[in-house]
Amino acid sequence: MNAKDIFDGVTDIRDDLIGGAGETPKKRKRWGRRRWLEAVAAVLAVAILGGVFLRPGGGLTVYAIAQAEYPKMAPYPSGLFQFSDAAYSVWREDVAEQRRDLGDISPLQDFFARSTQTFLTEKPGENRVYSPLNVYMALSMLAQISGGESQGQILDLLGSGSMDELRKQASDVWNSNYRDDGALTSILASSLWLDRDVKFKQGTMDILAQDFYASAYRGKMGSDQFNRALRSWLNEQTGGFLEEQTESIELDSDTILALAATVYFKAKWHSEFLEKNTASQTFHAPSREVEADFMHQRSSQRYYWGDKFAAVSQSFEEGGAMWFLLPDEGVSPEELLADKEARDFLFAADKYEWNNQKALLVNKSIPKFDVSSQFDLGDGLKSLGVTNIFDPMVSDFTPMTTDVDVPIVISQASHAARVVIDEEGCTAAAFTVMPAAGADAPPDEEVDFVLDRPFLFCITGDSGLPLFVGVVNYPTGD
Numbered sequence: 001m002n003a004k005d006i007f008d009g010v011t012d013i014r015d016d017l018i019g020g021a022g023e024t025p026k027k028r029k030r031w032g033r034r035r036w037l038e039a040v041a042a043v044l045a046v047a048i049l050g051g052v053f054l055r056p057g058g059g060l061t062v063y064a065i066a067q068a069e070y071p072k073m074a075p076y077p078s079g080l081f082q083f084s085d086a087a088y089s090v091w092r093e094d095v096a097e098q099r100r101d102l103g104d105i106s107p108l109q110d111f112f113a114r115s116t117q118t119f120l121t122e123k124p125g126e127n128r129v130y131s132p133l134n135v136y137m138a139l140s141m142l143a144q145i146s147g148g149e150s151q152g153q154i155l156d157l158l159g160s161g162s163m164d165e166l167r168k169q170a171s172d173v174w175n176s177n178y179r180d181d182g183a184l185t186s187i188l189a190s191s192l193w194l195d196r197d198v199k200f201k202q203g204t205m206d207i208l209a210q211d212f213y214a215s216a217y218r219g220k221m222g223s224d225q226f227n228r229a230l231r232s233w234l235n236e237q238t239g240g241f242l243e244e245q246t247e248s249i250e251l252d253s254d255t256i257l258a259l260a261a262t263v264y265f266k267a268k269w270h271s272e273f274l275e276k277n278t279a280s281q282t283f284h285a286p287s288r289e290v291e292a293d294f295m296h297q298r299s300s301q302r303y304y305w306g307d308k309f310a311a312v313s314q315s316f317e318e319g320g321a322m323w324f325l326l327p328d329e330g331v332s333p334e335e336l337l338a339d340k341e342a343r344d345f346l347f348a349a350d351k352y353e354w355n356n357q358k359a360l361l362v363n364k365s366i367p368k369f370d371v372s373s374q375f376d377l378g379d380g381l382k383s384l385g386v387t388n389i390f391d392p393m394v395s396d397f398t399p400m401t402t403d404v405d406v407p408i409v410i411s412q413a414s415h416a417a418r419v420v421i422d423e424e425g426c427t428a429a430a431f432t433v434m435p436a437a438g439a440d441a442p443p444d445e446e447v448d449f450v451l452d453r454p455f456l457f458c459i460t461g462d463s464g465l466p467l468f469v470g471v472v473n474y475p476t477g478d
Helices: 003-012 085-098 106-120 132-145 148-158 163-176 202-211 224-237 333-337 340-346 378-383
Strands: 037-049 063-066 128-130 185-195 214-219 255-267 279-284 289-305 309-315 321-327 357-367 369-376 409-421 446-450 455-460 466-472
Touching: 063 202, 106 128, 106 132, 106 148, 106 333, 106 340, 106 378, 106 466, 128 369, 128 409, 132 148, 132 163, 132 185, 132 202, 132 255, 132 409, 132 466, 148 163, 163 202, 185 202, 185 224, 202 214, 214 224, 224 255, 255 466, 279 357, 309 340, 309 357, 321 333, 321 340, 333 340, 333 455, 333 466, 369 466, 378 409, 409 466
Parallel strands: 185 214, 357 446
Antiparallel strands: 037 255, 037 409, 063 214, 128 466, 185 255, 279 289, 289 309, 289 357, 309 321, 321 455, 369 409, 455 466
């Protein structure tokens, strides 16, 4: 899609074209629900509020000022071509080309661990879903458009020594987690939405498009059409999976700029659950007992444990896995997130090197669930040391605009995420876990892993980085 298509689509407010304003160059495949896990996170919308501008009359004008070029990947061989060695080789080469050497990721792991603990423990006893990778990409973009101490605070939180270092790392992280080939769907998208009266720096917009894969659009802020275009873009990038949450995203006429980042993930289990084995079972939620449908599977695999938890994984067919951590009896998920050993395991680059593990026959019982949450990131970011961007007296956004006489601050930072699992979706989800016995070793041959009380989950992509982390207190909703 070229700039004229986006211009026509947004200004005409045609739903079929608005939805494509920001669509990747190749058309996405639409998959049936059977045997798929749909894990979708997240919308991070950062609205930047400035002073009052003179707004001339006239009709709506929305157009692209910078466009990201997304990788074009060969489709996974299927149908008549599934046995073609040539087609398979081309597909494999494209998958390999997306991977990057991420080098030392310990600063990234520190950000993931600190931010996850901050945002998942704000509302104890509730379902909570957070995408560390999504917020990392949004903050990286925010660092690019800020300057001085405002930028320095973000760099410190993300563990980067300079913007050059952050740009390279963000680009590598983005590419390592981007897949859209029919075998695995892991779509990352970003965009910038500017008021038509803002004097922007084209060089900054071009850097955002090149290094952060973020497109930029400009129009009449606060208009119904502009808000519709933004919501349509968000829904398109997340497959309509967060449509209820995006309804609350609305920018008023005083908004100067909005930054949005999304992640959309969809994958098959490597080993499916059988629907005939699903049965109703009691889940011991924080305030009451609830009945939920539990999926069951028996398999030989690695069983992990720590001083306060037990854990197993369910692998995806084309890379990545979903990890389930069951706190010991009397330990809440929030308490587990405060435990260093549990955090070290949750965000380990290679969990398969964990010391406390054993190959066992594991009887898994996993409740089907649909969990979602939406919350403001502002207080959490301030507690993590990012404060200047919220203060008009010290905020610095000079890399983005020449309107330096207008105070610009973050006025909204909304994060929404949702994860759904069932047999048709992908046969992976929350496991019903057996109580772990501290640091003691499990039985010699067989163990029951039953997720029948509040637990943690973590979805990792092909890169091993955490796409989503969540707390399930009520698998049937709270």
